[in-house]
Amino acid sequence: MPFFVELIISLLIVIGGLFLLVGSFGMIKLKDLLPRLHAPTKASTVGLGGVLIASMLFFWVERGHFTIHELLITLFIFLTAPITANLIAKAYMLLNVDPNKDLPPSKQDEGWATFDPVGPEGYDPSEEYKEKET
């Protein structure tokens, strides 16, 4: 394996490892969940991307043919990290945030989505089930 390829792979592994470490260090350093959410969803994703690109280069040089297997994981993580962050923030807000005290008014007819019942005003989903049963 040529020297400069080894150098690039090693650099990518080291940078990826450092980003993963920083991402997880943010989890114990930051003091609340909502700031804490930033560390793993951003830094860890970049770190994993670096490690996966290193893996891709390594197997390309070693086997002699180029595969994009690892890009599949990268793509999947890049697509799913924002969704998980959004869902975790919603779960946290539902359990720990008081919409009357901690949140500004939404200035709309509806309140904030997490705290509102599904459907328009006066809609009770349990009535639908009752109609189905009878």
Added chain:
Amino acid sequence: MIEYALNFGFVCVALALLMNLYRLTAGPTTADRVLAVDTMAINAIALLVLYGIGQATAMYFEGALLFAMFGFVSTVAYCKFVLRGDIIE
């Protein structure tokens, strides 16, 4: 040279996993624990990929892909359970 970089990467990922474990046990709210497990899944993927480079085999790729998919699905399922009291409505 790759061996040294791999060792450094292993140490980094192991420390990151320990930090996640601390947040998993000490986290004051449920959402903290869900976040810790999600990050642990990401770190486990990195560990598997690094081990695959060290052993020079592509066999661990499928394991890493499974970790990526099930980490996401389990996080979404738990958050949905907290939000709606049910997973499949």
